[in-house]
Amino acid sequence: MISPFRFGRMSIFISVAHHSAIQACEMRDKICERWLVAGICVGLVALVWFVFGQSSHFPFVNYDDPTYTYEAPQIIAGLSWDGVVWAFTHAHGGNWHPLTTLSHMFDCGVFGIRAGAHHFGNVLLHTSATIALFFVLRRLTGALWRSAFVAAIFAIHPLRVESVVWIAERKDVLSGFFFMLTLAAYLHYTRKPSIGRYLTMSILFACGLMSKPMLVSLPIVLLLLDYWPLKRLVDLRTLRNLVAEKFPLFLLSIASGVATLIAQTRAIGSFEQLPLSSRVSQALLSYLTYIRQMFWPTKLAVFYPHSEDGSVPWQVLLAGAALAAITILTFLLRNKRPYLVVGWLWYVCMLIPVIGIVQVGLQGHADRYTYLPQIGLYLGVTWWVSELLSRWRNAPVALTAAAIVIIASLAGASRVQASYWKDSERLWQQTIANTSDNHVAHAHLADLLLRQGRISDAISHCQEAVRIQPNDTDAQNNLGLAYLQLGDEADALIHFEQSLASNPRNLNARCNLAWVLATSSDPSRRNGERAVELATSVAQGPGRGNPTVLRTLAAAYAETHEFGDAIETAQEAIAIAKATGNDGLAADLERNIAAYRLNQPIRSRP
Known part of the structure; x- marks a missing residue:
């Protein structure tokens, strides 16, 4: 005969075992x-x-x-x-x-x-x-x-x-x-x-x-x-x-x-x-x-x-x-x-x-x-x-x-x-292929081609961008840069001015125009006062600390015979250029300073 007590213990053991199995x-x-x-x-x-x-x-x-x-x-x-x-x-x-x-x-x-x-x-x-x-x-x-x-x-x-x-x-x-x-x-x-x-x-x-x-x-x-x-x-x-x-x-x-x-x-x-x-x-x-x-x-x-x-x-x-x-x-x-x-x-x-x-x-x-x-x-x-x-x-x-x-x-x-x-060229080529009348893509591809020295291709894309959107300020600026690299300052000035007419806040166009006005080999195109005004507006704004902008401002100072300011600005640009690893620009600025010390403005090659 099985006692109730033993039966109760067995029930407890079974219950515990079942609960443990569930937990497992x-x-x-x-x-x-x-x-x-x-x-x-x-x-x-x-x-x-x-x-x-x-x-x-x-x-x-x-x-x-x-x-x-x-x-x-x-x-x-x-x-x-x-x-x-x-x-x-x-x-x-x-x-x-x-x-x-x-x-x-x-x-x-x-x-x-x-x-x-x-x-x-x-x-x-x-x-x-x-x-x-x-x-x-x-x-x-x-x-x-x-x-x-x-x-x-x-x-x-x-x-x-x-x-x-x-x-x-x-x-x-x-x-x-x-x-x-x-x-x-x-x-x-x-x-x-x-x-x-x-x-x-x-x-x-x-x-x-x-x-x-x-x-x-x-x-x-x-x-x-x-x-x-x-x-x-x-x-x-x-x-x-x-x-x-x-x-x-x-x-x-x-x-x-x-x-x-x-x-x-x-x-x-x-x-x-x-x-x-x-x-x-x-x-x-x-x-x-x-x-x-x-x-x-x-x-x-x-x-x-x-x-x-x-x-x-x-x-x-x-x-x-x-x-x-x-x-x-x-x-x-x-x-x-x-x-x-x-x-x-x-x-x-x-x-x-x-x-x-x-x-x-x-x-x-x-x-x-x-x-x-x-x-x-x-x-x-x-x-x-x-x-x-x-x-x-x-x-x-x-x-x-x-x-x-x-x-x-x-x-x-x-x-x-x-x-x-x-690479940027492949990106913009794909963008042009997948969209129509994309003046922004043409303008940025032109910018890339300019940096690669492919001037004729760059001009072609700039012209296409301007055809699509005559007021494309970046395309006009890049077209000006292309003509400037070809030595055509007259057409470069026209497109820089058109870029600023479309967008007076275009910093690149302001800086590029200031450079031509300060360094042109043609006296009739130079305007030192306006060059200083344009370059200063960029240098004191978003372009602050940019060595290329400071180089332009220094050239503008030199054109107005403010050679002390030109030297100080160029030296600031050199420090930034060296800190950012731009040794080529730093060397160019050293040559500019040498001219400023002789009270000589710099001139672009005709």
């Missing part, structure tokens, strides 16, 4: 999942470096890279306390993004002006943003493979090439990294709200804004995530509370917006040429263009010219109708498929700062603007397709096969697209 299985599952997550991360890293690792062997390109790096004395000087102060108190490249500026200073201080190291920094930041996106989406939704797929598409879509491979777009990948960290910090805050966690999130958001102000719409993205998948937004009362919760973040966005508008005053001047109706039309078309490029990324270019003739009315109306229809449809489906409205509004709202209503520059649209906004589309489409096929018995196999094909195709296309950035 759960532990094994967690270990397997961790290895799976680690494997996904390794795969994402491998994808990024397969596509973009080649850029570590690429040079700088002649489009904005000089302004952001090797032609900016404050940048190539490296990190210093004075550099930090300058970064926070000055615009750089027409923008106020001090953390981006500091990152360029860091690269120059550590690696010098080796382009490969700067490219490496961009790829590293993009890799970090990709991994962070995967972890954030996984924690937000609990969906492992969907999160991995969205992160993979973000990592290697051809539209990412411009943001990652272009050194001047450090601001994209740096702000993207802080964007992901802000999302992670917000998720951490929502789990257990506290002042410390909110402050951490706010600091990361501020860092993102100081990397690129395009993040001004991030508080709206957080509200969208409150609706889905966090489900914190359930009615109007909670909406009011959640908006109030993000009020400090909106204040940061407003402050960043004001700083950006002040810094971009000069760049924004270009949009005055375009009426509001043209800008609104272009904005509507751009929304659909980015969607088309997401699914069919062909004929990509570093610059898409803005159509100044306006758009075909029926195309604009159709675009507006399509956008309205998508918006209405996602709202109607918000209860059953909330990820659709969240993903769509993520895309729409994040593009607003750069969609072109406030036109900065001459581009109609730009690949780099999709860096963060298209994550919303990837999210919505991925969850929608997965849910549609979830009831199909063979869905896992079909989805896996489709994902592999899509990722492999995009990776291959992106690797080819990235290869066009191997």
Whole structure:
């Protein structure tokens, strides 16, 4: 006979053994999942470096890279306390993004002006943003493979090439990294709200804004995530509370917006040429263009010219109708498929700062603007397709096969697209081939050819740029430089003057015109006083610390017989030229100083 006591102990032992077995299985599952997550991360890293690792062997390109790096004395000087102060108190490249500026200073201080190291920094930041996106989406939704797929598409879509491979777009990948960290910090805050966690999130958001102000719409993205998948937004009362919760973040966005508008005053001047109706039309078309490029990324270019003739009315109306229809449809489906409205509004709202209503520059649209906004589309489409096929018995196999094909195709296309950035000539030739009437591409290709001494080819592209856009200030300036190299000062002066007539703030044209007015061998063309005025306006502005600008100013002083000022200015230019490794310019300046000591202005060869 078995006693009740012994029977009770046996029951306890069985229960404990069963519980231990469950714990062991759960532990094994967690270990397997961790290895799976680690494997996904390794795969994402491998994808990024397969596509973009080649850029570590690429040079700088002649489009904005000089302004952001090797032609900016404050940048190539490296990190210093004075550099930090300058970064926070000055615009750089027409923008106020001090953390981006500091990152360029860091690269120059550590690696010098080796382009490969700067490219490496961009790829590293993009890799970090990709991994962070995967972890954030996984924690937000609990969906492992969907999160991995969205992160993979973000990592290697051809539209990412411009943001990652272009050194001047450090601001994209740096702000993207802080964007992901802000999302992670917000998720951490929502789990257990506290002042410390909110402050951490706010600091990361501020860092993102100081990397690129395009993040001004991030508080709206957080509200969208409150609706889905966090489900914190359930009615109007909670909406009011959640908006109030993000009020400090909106204040940061407003402050960043004001700083950006002040810094971009000069760049924004270009949009005055375009009426509001043209800008609104272009904005509507751009929304659909980015969607088309997401699914069919062909004929990509570093610059898409803005159509100044306006758009075909029926195309604009159709675009507006399509956008309205998508918006209405996602709202109607918000209860059953909330990820659709969240993903769509993520895309729409994040593009607003750069969609072109406030036109900065001459581009109609730009690949780099999709860096963060298209994550919303990837999210919505991925969850929608997965849910549609979830009831199909063979869905896992079909989805896996489709994902592999899509990722492999995009990776291959992106690797080819990235290869066009191997040198500036190839980049601009591809841009000219993929667009029409692209005066900016012709002007920049002409600039490159001038530097290579291919004068006749440069003149041909300059003339094509001027034919397309007679008021292209850069093309007119380059045409002047081409004629100057041919010894035709008369025609050079004409085009420098035309460049300044189109844009009185063109610093290159001011400096080049000052050089001719100060050094021409023809006395009838010299005008020392105007040369000093032009060169001083550049040297005391954005051209401060540029040895070539100082060399021009010294020549202008010498033409007005201010030889003491000429010698002092030339000596300052020599110090900067030697510090930046420009020994050829330093030697030329030494010869100039020798002439100034003899009270002799310098003269260009006739």
